[in-house]
Amino acid sequence: MNETSLWSVFVNASLVNNFVLAYFLGICPFLGVSGKLATASRMGGAVTFVMIIASVCAYGIHALLLLIDAPYLQLIAYVVVIAATVQIVEMFIKKTSPTLFRALGIFLPLITTNCAILAVALFQTNRAYDFMQSIVFALGAGLGFTLALMLMAGLREKLELASVPSLVQGTIVTLISAGVLSLAFMGFAGLGA
């Protein structure tokens, strides 16, 4: 088993190796829904939530697959379980809190194809995290994703007011700002294990 402390797992997942800015995971929602601060924070919340549930499920599946000695089923099982989890979470939220359901809207089903979720499951397996470490890792990754998304949304709200040359408008200026943001996050490198 892996002996890394919970705190260092958390800091690593959220800041040092930020999922969006260091691993390039979840770029689609990062570029797609970072237009407004409010939607960005809600999307971040939904992703964090699904990440933690997916992480718990993945831990169980991994143990089960080891038991029946079928590691080649890992990827297929993860994908199916994540898709099913998102579906169940969606139905659950719809029943218990229609307000939250409306607020999340289309983002919830889209999370299924968010590569950051699958990556949480794969990374925790590759690094042999134990149960607590897995949950903390998922929480850190989710919060790191939310942080990156909200910072980007803040930047883009400011960019609306700036005069940008027409050639770089839209995706391009967003990518360049993401690059600058990524450079800034490199400053956290010293914090990691």
Add this chain to the structure above:
Amino acid sequence: MEHHTATSPTADDSAGDTDVFITGLWRQNPVFVQVLGMCPTLAVTNSALNGLAMGLATTFVLLMSNTLVSLLRKAIPRQVRIASYILIIATFVTAVDYIIQALSLELHKALGAFVSLIVVNCIILGRAEAFASRNSVRRSLLDALGMGLGFVFALLCLGSVREILGSGTLVGIAVLPDGFEKWVVMLLPAGGFFTLGLWLMVFKRIKREPPRATETQP
């Protein structure tokens, strides 16, 4: 993707085969025009070779899944089609993962979890849904080939720029003089964002020219 679905006809014989191929390769290039599949595009392009390997692996999965989806397009019920596509894709990705591991452990380590992550590459699911599910096997194959090679082309564009500026080599061979100060930032994540931004800018500039002129560009 939506845009493409809307403009490309669904009938089997309304557009020529070459047209289907060129659409993916250039006119609707998955990376530079549709801006899909960003995660692997940025993550594994710190060298041209990694980019090429990733591109070929994705092309293989795309070819296989498009063929199978097209073969089964009448058998898969509409309600569970997305789940079925994901299962088909996941199966081929698992195969590719094992193939790469068997061919070169070093490459497998360099690409890391990103081989498994091909499963959530929106290009593949997008083509299954938008093209293969309503076209013949032959046309789906051509479409997959076009899109796949378009993806390889884009990854090579990014990978070579980052490798030349970041380590002064191309596919491992030194191309810049010894005195060249390497731009380490190009190998870092930030370099990926910058390079992609620059390439998109180049393509936007080319696309602004009169339509026919673009055909002569590489």
